[in-house]
Amino acid sequence: MDMSQTDAPIEPVDAAHESAVSTRNISKNYGEVEALRDLSLEFPRGQLTSLLGPSGCGKTTLLKIIAGLLEPTSGEVEVNGKTVTGPGPDRAFVFQDFALLPWASVIRNVAFGLEMRGVPKAEREDRAAHYIKEVGLGGFENAYPHELSGGMRQRVGLARALSVDSQVLLMDEPFSAVDEQTRRKFQEDLLNLVRNENKTFIFVTHSIEEAVYVSDQIAILLPRPSRVSEIIRPTGFRHKDADNIRRDPEYLDIVDQIWASLRTYVE
Amino acid sequence: MTLFGYRLPGMSSLILWGLLWEIVGQTGLTFFVPPLSEVIATLVEVIQTAAFQKALYETAYAFIAGVFFAIVIGIPVGILMGRTRLLDELLLPWVNVFLSAPLTALVPVLMVLFGFGMKAIIITTTLFAIWIIILNARAGVKQINRSLVEMAHSFGASPWDAFTKIYFWAALPEILGGVRIGIIRAVKGVIIGQLLISIVGFGALFELYSANFLMGHFWAVLIVLFALAFTISEFLAYLERRVSYYADKR
Numbered sequence A: 001m002d003m004s005q006t007d008a009p010i011e012p013v014d015a016a017h018e019s020a021v022s023t024r025n026i027s028k029n030y031g032e033v034e035a036l037r038d039l040s041l042e043f044p045r046g047q048l049t050s051l052l053g054p055s056g057c058g059k060t061t062l063l064k065i066i067a068g069l070l071e072p073t074s075g076e077v078e079v080n081g082k083t084v085t086g087p088g089p090d091r092a093f094v095f096q097d098f099a100l101l102p103w104a105s106v107i108r109n110v111a112f113g114l115e116m117r118g119v120p121k122a123e124r125e126d127r128a129a130h131y132i133k134e135v136g137l138g139g140f141e142n143a144y145p146h147e148l149s150g151g152m153r154q155r156v157g158l159a160r161a162l163s164v165d166s167q168v169l170l171m172d173e174p175f176s177a178v179d180e181q182t183r184r185k186f187q188e189d190l191l192n193l194v195r196n197e198n199k200t201f202i203f204v205t206h207s208i209e210e211a212v213y214v215s216d217q218i219a220i221l222l223p224r225p226s227r228v229s230e231i232i233r234p235t236g237f238r239h240k241d242a243d244n245i246r247r248d249p250e251y252l253d254i255v256d257q258i259w260a261s262l263r264t265y266v267e
Numbered sequence B: 001m002t003l004f005g006y007r008l009p010g011m012s013s014l015i016l017w018g019l020l021w022e023i024v025g026q027t028g029l030t031f032f033v034p035p036l037s038e039v040i041a042t043l044v045e046v047i048q049t050a051a052f053q054k055a056l057y058e059t060a061y062a063f064i065a066g067v068f069f070a071i072v073i074g075i076p077v078g079i080l081m082g083r084t085r086l087l088d089e090l091l092l093p094w095v096n097v098f099l100s101a102p103l104t105a106l107v108p109v110l111m112v113l114f115g116f117g118m119k120a121i122i123i124t125t126t127l128f129a130i131w132i133i134i135l136n137a138r139a140g141v142k143q144i145n146r147s148l149v150e151m152a153h154s155f156g157a158s159p160w161d162a163f164t165k166i167y168f169w170a171a172l173p174e175i176l177g178g179v180r181i182g183i184i185r186a187v188k189g190v191i192i193g194q195l196l197i198s199i200v201g202f203g204a205l206f207e208l209y210s211a212n213f214l215m216g217h218f219w220a221v222l223i224v225l226f227a228l229a230f231t232i233s234e235f236l237a238y239l240e241r242r243v244s245y246y247a248d249k250r
């Protein structure tokens, strides 16, 4: 890892291996269905880890367990060294289906997380307005979700998660609802976000290219019951600027390599 | 509705029925139906009497109080039923029974329990209105988008926050629909209460007019009552339309 970050005041272990989130031996059964089995994974602080795997393999399940929205059947999750027992202010979730309040304006939606944390109205609207601009929705503060396109709604959900300033961002296929151009724009924005915000990102995606493009670490999950089959760290092109990554030979190699290991499950 | 290519304003069919009424009244077919023009003249006259204003006040008081309790109790109970399985299983059979029960038959029991005064009338009104309000609030909560609930939970919403900031608003279109139907039923409840429990308010007027064969007066008061109920119901329908934009997007 050539871009290590050492600003967190935690015991002086090797910074590159310091985890913000660890999942230990997680199993999850839905009645008869065994979704996850004995899954362990470390999420390095300040980096973006993607969860990549075939549909129905339990990516959302894992993300919700980390969020504290679901309880694992066995195993435990630690965030900053503390065992997770429920949702907490150290984590924020970006929902696949946006989960916006349809009766509330954009600014109220973005400020909702702050509202739940008891931030006074004036202050939370200030902060919300800041993040609305950040995600490129300036001018839509008073619009309602039904007046926005899918991609714009997605960004409202993103701004809401960013505005609470949590250490860990959990994103469930956050770019699924947008067209290819917007998606690429979002991916670039996400790279900048990872660089500038020193947060830990956990990112679920179906797209191999997307995972390789944005991730510091990619965890490939096997089909149900799911475990981590492989961890890939694309490091060589991470320092390049956005435009050149997609042409980088290492980028292309990794895409091929992941496709090779996943195609056995598709066929 | 259009007629010969002209767009007619809403409810123009009422004019037709009004004309029919007038004709039947003018022929003097039955004392029961005086001409509409006569009824309207009586109406203008009746409205100004002290007896009418007292009746209006008594009825409005019982009606508003009854509806108030139906809403204030009905909505939270409905929301809680929609959220808690146990409460739902406990209460739902009763709500369904009371919704379809002939509540009029219960009025004598209420009289025994609560006396012959305003209290019993208010309770009757509440009983007529509350069940549909509960059922609709419950239905509104049941169809809530699960991920909104998860979202609130993930941002640390307290149960009270979830109740007032998610469940209530998500169920609002159904709640308003329930309140509208509940209010129409409350009109029935308040009049039945006034007729059966103690002869006050509009109930007293109906009793007085029909006993003395004052059919013009009788119809006049009935028209006032219908118009009031209709106005309230239309106002709620308007509120419903205002929130319906998000009804299918929760």
Ligand SMILES: Nc1ncnc2c1ncn2[C@@H]1O[C@H](COP(=O)(O)OP(=O)(O)OP(=O)(O)O)[C@@H](O)[C@H]1O
Pocket: A030, A033, A035, A054, A055, A056, A057, A058, A059, A060, A061, A062, A206, A224
């Ligand atoms: N509430 C539930 N009850 C029963 N089974 C469930 C439930 N939620 C998920 N499952 C099952 O668990 C498995 C994992 O589901 P999950 O939603 O985590 O998959 P996923 O990897 O996110 O899939 P996708 O990529 O399609 O979103 C699936 O096979 C699904 O059928």
Ligand SMILES: [Mg+2]
Pocket: A059, A060, A061
């Ligand atoms: Mg999923």
